[in-house]
Amino acid sequence: MEDRVASLWRGLVNIIVYSVRSDDLGEATQDRIARALLTEPIDTFTPQQEFDALSEGLAENYPIPESIDTQHRPEEIRAFVAAVVRKMDAARPWPDLPYLPLPAEQLRDFFGSARPLARVRVPSTGVEVAVKRNFRNHPEFGEYLLLRLKSGVDVAFFPDFWDDSSDTLLSAAAGSKPSHEIVGELVAGSGLRAEDFTLTIWPEPPENGYAPYETTPLRPEFRGEHLPGNPQWGDRFVRYMSPAEREPYRLFANNGLLYTVEQQPLDTTHTRTLWTPQGGRAIFVMDEQGTLYASPYHLLGEFHHSSLLAGGAVAGAGEIGAVGGRVELVSDHSTHYVPARRFTRQVVDSLARQGLAVDRLQIEYHSPPDPMPG
Numbered sequence: 001m002e003d004r005v006a007s008l009w010r011g012l013v014n015i016i017v018y019s020v021r022s023d024d025l026g027e028a029t030q031d032r033i034a035r036a037l038l039t040e041p042i043d044t045f046t047p048q049q050e051f052d053a054l055s056e057g058l059a060e061n062y063p064i065p066e067s068i069d070t071q072h073r074p075e076e077i078r079a080f081v082a083a084v085v086r087k088m089d090a091a092r093p094w095p096d097l098p099y100l101p102l103p104a105e106q107l108r109d110f111f112g113s114a115r116p117l118a119r120v121r122v123p124s125t126g127v128e129v130a131v132k133r134n135f136r137n138h139p140e141f142g143e144y145l146l147l148r149l150k151s152g153v154d155v156a157f158f159p160d161f162w163d164d165s166s167d168t169l170l171s172a173a174a175g176s177k178p179s180h181e182i183v184g185e186l187v188a189g190s191g192l193r194a195e196d197f198t199l200t201i202w203p204e205p206p207e208n209g210y211a212p213y214e215t216t217p218l219r220p221e222f223r224g225e226h227l228p229g230n231p232q233w234g235d236r237f238v239r240y241m242s243p244a245e246r247e248p249y250r251l252f253a254n255n256g257l258l259y260t261v262e263q264q265p266l267d268t269t270h271t272r273t274l275w276t277p278q279g280g281r282a283i284f285v286m287d288e289q290g291t292l293y294a295s296p297y298h299l300l301g302e303f304h305h306s307s308l309l310a311g312g313a314v315a316g317a318g319e320i321g322a323v324g325g326r327v328e329l330v331s332d333h334s335t336h337y338v339p340a341r342r343f344t345r346q347v348v349d350s351l352a353r354q355g356l357a358v359d360r361l362q363i364e365y366h367s368p369p370d371p372m373p374g
Helices: 004-020 027-039 047-059 074-090 104-113 124-131 179-189 243-249 341-353
Strands: 099-101 114-120 136-138 142-149 154-158 168-173 197-199 251-254 257-260 282-286 292-295 316-323 326-331 362-364
Touching: 004 027, 004 047, 004 074, 027 047, 027 074, 047 074, 104 136, 104 142, 104 154, 114 154, 114 179, 124 142, 142 179, 168 179, 179 251, 197 251, 243 292, 251 292, 257 326, 282 341, 316 341, 316 362, 326 341
Parallel strands: 326 362
Antiparallel strands: 099 142, 114 168, 114 197, 136 142, 142 154, 154 168, 251 257, 282 292, 282 316, 316 326
């Protein structure tokens, strides 16, 4: 059985030979290959593993593989590899890489805790060019590109996830980092752009199944308002939506902006509420996970804050004002919930966790100040 180091040597040298098969082996090519080995390691190797395998292969005088058709003689290849190793050694300290590919055997563990993170509007070939790493094929999971970021977070790209497009799915290990920070790290370390990403889940799932935000229930006088003949609205009743029906009202954050599910920046310039008939605001609620839902219409006795979560408890409710995706105002104006100010602070916290600028937000309170503790 072939020694592991000898196998690494053969594989690395084959790739190097293929890269220079018709090139001059002078110093410029030596610099190029040394730099590539340090900044774009082959397969799942680290630069140190590449360096060690090549150094030991030279020391042990392993044979130069002849499986690649090249104009260079074996002794020329050996001298070239030795020069590359010297240049790698002279380049210390080596670059701190933004990510490294992980081996296939780690993919199953990744799937055990992974969560969908973003839709990347780039096909797999474009992702390969942007991250300078190649997709691999797994017999069970199909094509994938599994990376460990510099921060220690494991992420994976999966191509052609959607039947109607060549977009790529980005997943991340659960509970690792806020989604916008993971995307930001990828953008900073690769050729991908922030606008390539549309987040699919936001904010982070709660740890151990516990919800991150406190909720407040529907005011008792509105209970049963969704039933015909209710005492609150007489011959009218309020529409309560199922989870599937409320999904089109969900908001997503990306690159500092808030978007609708149609990928349009949220803009309330021409929407109005019962309290703001002149326009410029929409009603919203936030659930216990920090997910925002907003409606451009607010109809007395027909569609209220309670419609969005089917009369369920909310972690925040009121009005939201946004222009071109930039959130400019949050109020707590909701007769159905009358949330205390701490619930509106939860909304601001959720926005901040999603990477949205909150220092310029106008917070409009209608509820009295929270009572002092004790």
